[in-house]
Amino acid sequence: MKKINRRALLRNIVTTTSSLPFLYHLPSLGAQEAPKKRLITTYSPNGTTPSEYFPSGSENNFQFKRILKPLEAFKAEMMVFKGVNIVRRGRGGEHPLGTGQLWTASELLPKVAGEEGEGDVGWASGPSIDQVVANHIGGNTAYRSLEYAIAAGATSEVRTRVIYKGSSDYIEPEQNPFAAFERLYGANSPFAGDADAQRTVRASSVLDKVIGDFNYAKRYLSAQDAVLLEAHTEYVRDIEKRLQVVAPQACDIPMLGQRIDPQVFANMPQVFQLFSDLLASAFACGQTQVGSLQWTRSGGQGYPFINVNAHHNSAHEPYGTPGSEHCIVVNTWFNEQLAYLLKAxxxxxxxxxxxxxxxxxLxxxxxxxxxxxxxxxxxxPFVMAGNLDGHFKMGRYLDYSRQGNKGYSHSRLLVSIQQAFGIQKNSFGNFNEGPLPNLT
Known part of the structure; x- marks a missing residue:
């Protein structure tokens, strides 16, 4: 292949900025980049049922029980933990304290007068692990991080939000996959904005101009890059088609024609998968290296599609009762969604x-x-999955429950994560205890 002026080529062929990030990172257009490390955090609420969650067996020879069984195909690329605990620091009931401290390891602030909240507590007092990592690795991407949530609720308070830029500075997650799609692939195009006059234009594909750029660029690509380009094009096209599903209730944001309503719980399975695919697509085209997926919120939710009407209530039922069975069903379903993300x-x-x-x-x-x-x-119930360039030794079940005071603080897990991304600190949040042992 002839040596080409990368910047000049991209300037000449790109008609919409939506195609630029993916093309910019293809090796045969002049990019000489090593693979990029990426991080995703996922959250699901209300605890688990230990007897059906924690594996049996040893560190290297373990068997999944019912709740983790959907992840069987990824067993060799996972670590499952027991004895990693959220250590109480400061005020807050169990749900608020756990939600606020999960990714921050920082105690909760007192509630400000007039602020939404639970009891006397407000927000967490420090940044979440994803934002710490994003600040370290996300400077050269279009989006420092992407935050997606499914049925997290309209009310912002500590039980409904898990991602923080800093003290009391939570990030409002995007709960509408159609808005998320538009942000990634419709910026600076006729598809931006909500004017009624643009609705006809919206019915056509947001990728039309992008596909034109891609087709023109193919003449300059290696065979390997052409395969990558084709795979990415088909992946995003599939997402776009699924966003145009006709449903009983239309979303109130006029994007991409008829669509499902992300606030209707019956549509939750489709919304879960759309957000997973959008995040994978954003990684593939270099738009971000950090993302978060929040699967509902702490407290009550219903899941009519799996015949569970009150997850929170079922989580408190005595073991062995029909209500307790519902909790197992919900947690198994959450791991089916995690498996979908890993497969994507x-x-x-x-x-x-x-x-x-x-x-x-990771x-x-x-x-x-x-x-x-x-x-x-x-x-x-922490799980880590993915290879992260071999940084962690995966395919293991690590039981720390007999160490120290029934295990280790989860801040150690957060320290291990930040160190994996090149942040060489032994503290996180309110804790200064170093990383978890035996991860690498």
């Missing part, structure tokens, strides 16, 4: 040409409670 990352080639997105990504899943039945903060 594994099926997407990395723009560097080296492996898949999952090979260079996905960390957490909950504000350990045992939902008694509001315990011990044995939080």
């Amino acid at each position: 990352l594994k099926n997407m080639p990395d723009p560097s040409g080296e492996g898949s997105l999952l090979d260079h990504t 996905v960390v899943s957490g909950n504000e409670l350990g045992e939902g039945n008694n509001h315990s903060h011990n044995n939080i």
Whole structure:
């Protein structure tokens, strides 16, 4: 191939900025980049049922029980933890304290007069792990981080928000996948804005101009990059088609024609998967390296599509009762969604040409409670998945519950994560205890 002026080529072929990030990172257009490390945090609420969650067996030879069974295909690329605890610091009931401290390890502030909240507590007093990592690695991407949530609620208070830029500075997550799609692929195009006059234009594909750029660029691409380009194009086209599903109730934001309403709980499975695919797509085209997925909120939710009407209530039912069974069903379903996300990352080639997105990504899943039945903060059901360039030794079940005071503070897990991304500090939040042992 002839040596080309990368900047001049991109300037000449790009008609919309939506196509630029992906093309910019293709090696045969002059990029010489190593694979990028990426981080995703996921949150699900109300604790778990230990007897059906924690694996049996040993560190290297363990068997998943019912709740983790949907993740079987990724067992070799996962670590499951027991004995990693949210240690109480300061004020707050179990749900608020666990939610606010989950990714921050920082105690909750007192509630400000007139502020929404739970009891006497306000927001967490420090940044969340994803934002600390984003500040370190996200400076050269279009979006420092992307925050998505499903049915997190319109009211902003500590039980409904988990991501923080800093003390009392929570990030409002995007709860509408159509708005998220437009932000990623409709910026600076006729699809931006909400004017009625643009609704006809919106019915056509937001990718039309992007596809034109891609087709023109193919003549300059290596065979390997052409495959990457085609895979990414088809992936985003599939997302776009699913966003145009006709549903009983239309969303109030006029984007992309007829669409499902993300606030209707019956549509939740489709919304989960759309957000997972959007995040994988944003990673593939270099728009961000950090994302978060919040799966509902602490407290009551219903899941009619799996015949559970009150998750929070069922989490408090005695074990062995029909209500307790509902809690198991919900947590199993959450792990089906986690498996969908991991599959989306594994099926997407990395723009560097080296492996898949999952090979260079760390996905960390957490909950504000350990045992939902008694509001315990011990044995939080943390899972890490992905290879992150081999930084962590995956395929293991680590039980710390006999160490120290029934285990270790979860701040150690957050320290381990920040160190994996090159932040060499032994403290996180209100704790200065170093990383978890035996992870690398």
